[in-house]
Amino acid sequence: MNSENFSLSEKIVSSSYVRQGSQARRGHEQLIRVLLEQGKCPEEGWSESTIELFLNELAVMDSNNFLGNCGVGEREGRVASGLVARRHYRLIHGIGRSGDIAAVQPKAAGSSLLNKLTNSVVLDIIRQSGVRSASCCFVVPMATGMSLTLCFLTLRHRRPGARYILWPRIDQKSCFKAMVTAGFEPIVIENILEGDELRTDLDTVQKKIDELGAENILCVHSTTSCFAPRVPDRLEELAVICAKHDIPHVVNNAYGVQSSKCMHLIQQGARVGRIDAFVQSLDKNFLVPVGGAIIAGFDEGFVKEISKMYPGRASASPSLDVLITLLTLGASGYRKLLSERKEMYNHLAHELSTLAQQHGERLLHTPHNPISMAMSLSGLQAHSDQAVTQLGSMLFTRQVSGARVVPLGVEQMVSGQLFRGFMSHAEAYPCPYLNAASAVGIARGDVDLCMKRLDKCVRSLRKSAAPHSTEDTAPPAPPEEQDTAA
Numbered sequence: 001m002n003s004e005n006f007s008l009s010e011k012i013v014s015s016s017y018v019r020q021g022s023q024a025r026r027g028h029e030q031l032i033r034v035l036l037e038q039g040k041c042p043e044e045g046w047s048e049s050t051i052e053l054f055l056n057e058l059a060v061m062d063s064n065n066f067l068g069n070c071g072v073g074e075r076e077g078r079v080a081s082g083l084v085a086r087r088h089y090r091l092i093h094g095i096g097r098s099g100d101i102a103a104v105q106p107k108a109a110g111s112s113l114l115n116k117l118t119n120s121v122v123l124d125i126i127r128q129s130g131v132r133s134a135s136c137c138f139v140v141p142m143a144t145g146m147s148l149t150l151c152f153l154t155l156r157h158r159r160p161g162a163r164y165i166l167w168p169r170i171d172q173k174s175c176f177k178a179m180v181t182a183g184f185e186p187i188v189i190e191n192i193l194e195g196d197e198l199r200t201d202l203d204t205v206q207k208k209i210d211e212l213g214a215e216n217i218l219c220v221h222s223t224t225s226c227f228a229p230r231v232p233d234r235l236e237e238l239a240v241i242c243a244k245h246d247i248p249h250v251v252n253n254a255y256g257v258q259s260s261k262c263m264h265l266i267q268q269g270a271r272v273g274r275i276d277a278f279v280q281s282l283d284k285n286f287l288v289p290v291g292g293a294i295i296a297g298f299d300e301g302f303v304k305e306i307s308k309m310y311p312g313r314a315s316a317s318p319s320l321d322v323l324i325t326l327l328t329l330g331a332s333g334y335r336k337l338l339s340e341r342k343e344m345y346n347h348l349a350h351e352l353s354t355l356a357q358q359h360g361e362r363l364l365h366t367p368h369n370p371i372s373m374a375m376s377l378s379g380l381q382a383h384s385d386q387a388v389t390q391l392g393s394m395l396f397t398r399q400v401s402g403a404r405v406v407p408l409g410v411e412q413m414v415s416g417q418l419f420r421g422f423m424s425h426a427e428a429y430p431c432p433y434l435n436a437a438s439a440v441g442i443a444r445g446d447v448d449l450c451m452k453r454l455d456k457c458v459r460s461l462r463k464s465a466a467p468h469s470t471e472d473t474a475p476p477a478p479p480e481e482q483d484t485a486a
């Protein structure tokens, strides 16, 4: 209500009560004012009533909600179902304009404002999470793989002659497909085994540049967050190599926003060398449904160029979800989630290590991986060939999700390329293992229950002389279902 309406209300209800009501409203508006003024994530989370008030204010600014609107176009923000309208807070027009996902939409001032504010709040969180010098970012309504594809396609205009992408191996199908779909030939750089860890082979990266010629290489495509025993790439060194040879550098930071280590690597890489863009998943970092990613960078011009590559308009849902989430949590709430995650990492490592020892196995030593860890399954493998894959299916049927069993010797074709030792990031890792991750949102109960069930499964597999005689004859879980990312 505006002041005029408040005055009118005073003729109906006692003016002192109305004044109190109007002051209460000003409290909500004050929060909205600060958001519009600063474009930053509020330190303290908002109540649902403030958020809904704000979203309703945005929605009435869009033409589909104008009382006098008569549309005769082919896209007028019409929806048949009230459920659908409410699911989107009546923001129906999406974001962007035909040629640019970041452009303002004349028919939808509210949705356009939502889009700009979301990008600005998300940039604030990325900076607060450790990439202090990030200068620009935007939310895309596509998951990480497709967002990487968009980055590669943008680079093609800058380097029309380039055919290759140098890619330190990480066994995740979507990041490999991201390069192939964009029309490039990935040059797979096998990792080096250092202790238990799989790390970037910088010499081979350098050798490949000399061999192929820098001008024929579209970019280096590196990765931070990944399943142990692989660890985040040596970003600083890669960034220096890229700067030296004038080769662009795109970083897959899929679930790295939640880890100060991954974010620090990106910040340092950009400081000492070259990083053109880094891409992160919305759902893996911000507890929202799957479907969005953030493309961020240090050069505003390049990030804008990527957003201009996006053809047509786009769904506003991922932006709306992440904005609502960050307003609900506030910066302090998000920090709290991250510190709980770190605590659970230590708890999980301790529990998994204890469990491993009890079964003659060990927690692999992967101190450079801040999120994922791995427990060897060498003893189980020695016990029986099938036991390892069987453990995977047992955990799956016992509703332990995300604990990923990696047997030796899996061969997998991905977009025409054969990967030996697939899932393990190496052609011949020394032992089979089981992965577990402490990712944002994990609760102590998740860890404890998972350990209990894992213990039971391993125990029963070790007891059974012939694995076939156990109650578990379920076929191995299909790889897609097992392949849950952290």
Ligand SMILES: *Cc1c(COP(=O)(O)O)cnc(C)c1O
Residues within 6 Å of the ligand: 143, 144, 145, 146, 170, 172, 174, 175, 223, 225, 226, 252, 254, 255, 281, 485, 486
């Ligand atoms: C999740 C993930 C991706 C991308 O998966 P999308 O389904 O496209 O979001 C790529 N690389 C890694 C390391 C991942 O964890």
